[in-house]
Amino acid sequence: MSDEIKDEKPKKPKVPRQPMPEQDAHKRARNFEEVTTGYTEEQALLEASRCIQCKKPLCTTGCPVGIDIKSFIGLISEKNYLGALGKIKESSLLPAVCGRVCPQEMQCENVCIVGKKNEPVAIGRLERFVADYQGKHGGGDLPKCAPSTGKKVAVVGAGPSGLTAAFDLTVLGHKVTVFEALHKAGGVLVYGIPEFRLPKAIVEREVKVLEAMGVEIKLNYVIGKIKTIDQLMQEDGYDAVYVCNGAGLPWFMGVPGENLNGVFSANEFLTRSNLMKAFDFPNYETPIKKFKNVAVVGGGNVAMDAVRTALRLGAENAYIVYRRSKDELPARAEEIEHAGHEGVKFQLLTAPVRVIGNDEGWVSGMECLQMELGEPDDSGRRRPVAKKGSEFVMELDAVIVSIGTSSNPLLFQTTPGLGQTKKGYIEVESEESCRTTKKGVFAGGDIVTGAATVILAMGAGRNAAKNIDKYLKDGEWWSKENA
């Protein structure tokens, strides 16, 4: 790697990484408008000029879907923004989404060669810039699709993985129907990630592109209930099925008091606010409670989304309660930083023991233990250990549990032959092939890996499309015995 640095001569050194313009922290902590407002054209050009156009770029290797980053940034420098977008779209369907929600600091920007000595090129912000440029100015053609193959594919779940697979399969000439359980397409992009981080209009725009390409999206279809996978294949004539229904079943802590009023899963809290727009109650009919003292248990992106939503709904004190230290918080660095600026309080090295209720059955507090970090555990992170006698009570009126999700058992109940892993996810030959133990049925995204990121789910959708296309041509399958 050091050779490569010597090889390259930065064109314009010492231009600092362009900061992302954002709403004032105090103001935005009380509204649902997008936190960051996006680069101006001038900023985008300055930031693009920081890319040294390496001969052997590492950034692409850090991208789960292998976007040709060097080329798209080069096109930005030439002010060919639609060309840059086209370059990204060769590998990723949803640049406006990924530019906003990808953990770039752990992926492309983590390996950026500029970042070895200076701050890395702000790849995510540039990706967002070109996507928003098209959103604002229009332009760009619908992708060309191959002539119809006459094959039909059913995609179960309209989240990032399903939308990506639907896109790729349609380009390859297959007829795709996406079945979505909820009344809006987008999956976690519409029910989970809040408006202030990902405006829903962006998701709608991407879904409309798919529909214009000929993808049919059937809403309110809970596969496994209204129809089984066998029915899709045997009665409705689908030649293959891609299952990407996510890992949506929320975990609770299993501590006493968890069914008190005022305890929610992050999924419930966020679904009310995002999908059902309860933050705008009573203009929207779904209610949401406005609490004064709210604790969100957990430290991931979902926890950050929940705590910042609580703040925007009017909380005076909004806490993140996490059992390890700040260094171990799994959320994106930017979300943690934004949350801190907005006034979220981090109650770290703290583990809940029980939720305390009042006479009316409502939360009044949460008893917690202080933790300290011991020896590293299996995940390589230092294991939190309770300090003896460190019990203390946080005064609260709501507790939002955000400690993860698992797979929904619904599909397994009605799909004979669909193998399940010990952890309850769908068994596949490999994450690369997406082939399940049932012929013609592929699976990918969170339902295979467990809860992960949008971009990884999209990567799985891409793999699935490639392998479904192959299967539709050669009909070959695998068997567990020969594997």
Place this chain on the structure above:
Amino acid sequence: MHEILKKTVWSDQVPRITEFVLDAPEIARAHQAGQFVIIINGETGERIPLTIAAKDAEKGTISILFQEVGASTMMLGQMNEGDKLMHVAGPLGKPTHVEKFGTVVCIGGGVGIAPVHPIAQAMKAAGNRVISILGARNKDLLIYEDYMRAASHEVRITTDDGSYHKKGFVTDELKGMIEVEKIPIDLVVVIGPPIMMKFVCKVTEPHKIQTFASLNTIMVDGTGMCGACRVTVGGQTKFVCVDGPEFDGHQVDYDEMMARQRQYLPEEKLAVDICKKKMCHSA
């Protein structure tokens, strides 16, 4: 979009009880007794869980009944034949466990009579002797009597004020059947207000009569994603939408369930007040 093919107002008393027959061929084909749908009325609507009260698989229709107790159901009640519901998702939840038990008593209280109807039908079709007990506050609020007579071998009716058949509660009738008439009962299925289900279970428990209770908790997605509907059954947390809606009635923590049902009362009241004002304006 699902067209309202037929609208029946069962009771004009406030809160009104209304039935829609909806065009929903795929749901009608897949539906089994005990399952529910989630409906959304319009762009700003909430997701409302409603148990399917009847279906016609050949015609491709399902029936839903609702009482106009909240803003969303009040607005739903303004819809007419020919109008279309924006979203209907289902059938959801596990179907009722149906087999030949022997004598099955199906109890419906208030608007809960509607969802008990397909269960009575299925139990009768499975060869059980079905005795139904229907309870209502008064004669005008009693719904589905004829349907329940067709679905049962025998129907008994109680009204709180004695305006129709026996004065009293469904629990009084059930107790009489068990303790006075000495009718051997193999299974009780009960759907109604939580307090009624709780007391029905208190009647059957000492006699060790298996009792299914179908719970109607607060839900958001209805597919296992949010946990708003969670209840404690036998000391364990269960999701009504995917683990239920039917549970062993003797194991359900009704007090916790009733407390959880009251979570949004202030918001519901606010929404109803706004809704009434709007309706006055448009009237």
